[in-house]
Each structure stands twice: as C-alpha cells, then as structure tokens.
Amino acid sequence: MDSILFSTPDNPIPENRTEGYFEAFDGRKLRYALFRCPQPVSKGTVVILQGRNEFIEKYFETIRDLTSRGLWVATFDLRGQGGSARLLKNAMHGHVGRFFHYEQDLTAFLEKVVLPDARMPFFLLAHSTGALIALSAAPQLANRIERMVLSAPFVGLTGQGASAGAIRFLAAAACRVGLGSLTLVRNLKEKPFAENPLTSDAARYRRNMDLAARFPQLCLGPPTARWLLEAFNAIQRVSAPEHLFSITIPTLLIAPTRDGVIPYAAQEALSRYFRAAQLVPIAGAKHEIFQEKDVYRAAALAAVHAFIPGSDAEASTELVGTGI
Template identity: 45%
Template structure:
C-alpha cells in the first residue's frame, strides 16, 4: 500500500506506510514519518475527520515534523485508502461508532506506543475529535495531551430539523436501510469553492479537490443513514452534563468562528463543564481550520505550540 503524490503536493520524504488488519479483519491504511528537526519532542498521531485521507494532511504533517515530532497518520475505516465497508465504495459508512474507537486503541497499542518515542500527543479533527473524546478513559493513561480541531459534538443544524432527521434515520435503520445514502446524498464529494463550508482558502480548497480528481479511489460521498444514526447516538453521550466532568485527557479545543458544519456552541458547552479542557475560538475561520488561510492557521499553530510542551 503506497501513498500518492501530485504536482504541488508531493509525498513528504521518508514515509513508511502499509496496511494494518484490525481485530475484525478490516484493513486500515497507515503512514509514519520521523521529524525533520534535530530535536525529538515526541510523537503526534493524527485522527482525521469524515471523508478525509492521509494525503490531504501532507502540509500539516510537514508542519509537525518541522516542530520535532514523529507523525503517525491513518485513514478511518471505510474511507481514504482503508478498506471500504459496503459494496458501493463511495458510501461513507460505519456500522458502529465504537468501531472507530476500537481502531484508535488498536493502532495506538500496536503501532504507535510500542514503536515510536514519547511523549505521545493526539491532533484530531471533527469526527476524529469525537472519536478521541469518546475514547478518553483509556487514552488518559496513554497520551499526554490532545488538540481537538472543530470537534464534532453536534451538527450545525436547526434543532427541529436535526430531531426529525434522527427520528427518520432510526426508523430506516430499524427496517434494514442503514446502508442507504442519507436523503439527497450523492456518491461524490466534489464541491464548488463558492459558499463551500470547509475553508475560505481557495488554493488549499483546490488542492483537496485536485486530490479527489486525480485519485478518485480516495473519495467517498455523502454518509449513509447508518453512519448518521450511529454517530448521532455517540454525540448524545458527549452532550450529557456529566461527560465534561468525567473527561480525563488534558485537551485544547479549537473551534472555528464561522463553522457551518459542526456546532461550535456545543463544543464550548462541553468545555465549560470540563476541567480538563481549554478552549480557543478562531473568529472567521471555517470548519477545516488546518486547511484555512495562513492567518487562521497561524492562530491555530500558535495555540498548539503554547499547549504542547517544548513547542513554545
């Protein structure tokens, strides 16, 4: 299993990559890099968002390596270069949110904590941040700190529409239609730049779209009803008042002030009740802060460097 390169976004040199078979038989694509800086500050494991892939994070990986970190990245099951879970490979599907959590634990146990130097940190985006939050009880003995970018605590939808969508999804799953696209879902993830909810940076947006055009096998489209249903149930647990009090991993939550994908307010509410969480909001940034304009990315990295020991 190899990584891909394209003009303007080559594979960062020195990669080791492969497939790892999970305990349930699903193959997960992974890659790792050594730091380019002389001093080693530890290891950062990237936990990506829905519909993302390792290649999309080449710039972030280079940023981390330059800071002195080993970097470990992997594609979530059902997307990127990892094994797809349905016959239609363009459906964004998972049968249980716990599968994501189990994969993270297994990857850390088998390939990160055992092979790469500590201290260990996590950098997680959106769905990846929800995975980390759900996994916190075990992670507290394995990692030092986590940085959570635009965490998926709740979708940015009107409460009435969200409730109706979840009621419908529960009914469809109950009658065996969990593998269907969500209503109005499509098999393609290509978007026009105008009014896109992900980033205000035209160059970085175009780069991601070019990846999908050049390597369509990395792409997935809309989520399935089953994905929406199981993720909704996981988010309900994150929103309980007692969750924040019990959360046990020292974490920095960085929200996007103009996020139209997830609810920054929901993330802020968790942070207010969580002694182990700090919070910073980047005004004006869209959902994918790390794919944003340089001014927004600079704010993100300044917060990261202040929070992660040895970076300031």
C-alpha cells in the first residue's frame, strides 16, 4: 500500500507509524499519522497541532526528536490544508467556516484516533494557529490533556503591510456582504531566505521550500476574509482574562523574541493573566522555533522535555523559566 505521506531525500518519513484519514463532524476526511517510539514502553503521546499552511511532513524532524525520547506522536492536517479535505472550489484559498470547527476536529481526532490507538498520558504541542485552537479548546480539554506546550501562539499579527485592526475591519466588511470566501490579496509572495520572518536556518528553510515545490498540493495561498475574521474573533476571545483564568492545564508558552509574524509583546501579554502558564522566551529566534537554527531549537526542545513528564530531561527542570 502506498503511503499517503510524502518524503524528500533530506526529509524521510519516520518509521513505525500508522497513517490514514478520520472523519470530521461534517463528514470531511482529515489526514493523520501516528508515530510510535522505538522503546518497548511508551511514556505518553504528544499531539501536534499545526499552524496555518503547515502539514505533517514539515514536522518529521520534530517527530523524530520526540519519539527518540520515548514518546509517541499523533498529528493531523487541519481542515482545508495539507492532505486534508479542502473547503472551497479554489483549493489554494485558506478557509474555515467557523473557528470552532477546528476545535470539533481536534475532539474527533482525540476520540477516534488518539484515545483508542495511542498511549497515555496525552500532551499537546501546538504552534501558531494550532496554539490558538488549543487556547480556545483548553477549558474543555482538562480531563484529556495533561500538559500543553504552545509555540508562538497566534494572539496578534505583525509584518503584514497593514495593521491587524485594518485587516480585521476589511475582513468583517467582506463577510458582511457575502464575500467571506474571497481573499484580501491575490497571492502570497515567497520571500527570499534573507527576508523571511520564519527561521534563520537556511538549510531548514530550503528543506521546507523544497517540500512545497515538490508537493504543491499540500500548500495554501492567502487566507480568506472569513478565515481572518474567525481568527481575530478567536484571538479576542482567548485573550480575555476570564477565559485565561478558566484554563487549568499546566502550560508552557514558548515565545521567540524575534518573531516576525506574531508580536512577541502579544505573546508576553498573554502570560500575564494565564495563571496555568509559564513563559519561556527564546532570545533571538524567529516564528517557527522548531524549524530554527540548532541553538534556538535545542533551547526550545530542552524546555519541552523538561516540562513534559516522561522525557529523560527531568533533571533539567531548572531550565524552565530561565528565559533560554
């Protein structure tokens, strides 16, 4: 049977896995994969929630890091992107009908794949838009998820040529007149490495660009007006002190200080009312910390392994909160 995952010479598919599709609440098929550790006894399962315009293949390196520590990894492509069902006739438009659909998909994934097939305890590692989904769903996840790690959570927006307020206003106006499935810009221009806001690691940037070039069917163009409006509404909701007070899952906020997509100040502000969270700034890192240079990536992984029980880094718990 052919794999539904894709590989390149410098990004091979991890072994010892199960892959397939699960059915979302509305019948759409979402692509998933479950990776097992080489050790005979697992120390738990990390559920990875991706960012916008990401896909399982982009996390192969991080999956290997986690499974080498005795953890299983379960992940899926968000609806409308990667190898999951697209939502519009123009498959390149990044769209969602309502933000809570992402949360319903996460619930379905936990119930249909993770709970029956993975190993307890369960942890959540979420990046950017995935971290926004996790923040929104967190009050309902307390009985299932032991701990969360949120990387560069999408709680603000910068570097777009227009203010977040202006983008939200335009998105809302488009949705009011029935144009929510249209994008506010024609195309997202690929930035040269020297100007990219995602990573300072040239090799990993080229690897991800090669994935996109070889398998364009996994990629997205710009988000629709509806996606933007739903995301901004979710940001406003999860940033409210009463919502943050309601989250009881112990949480690690990994915040790159040179993030060119999500303002570091917005990530820092989130932690002020988030009683269950601890902020770990990664000085000098850009937005995609798990695609960053080894020095930044290693600092983030050290914090993750010190925070998530079951790794062999318990002796390094003093790293958490030091700002590395």
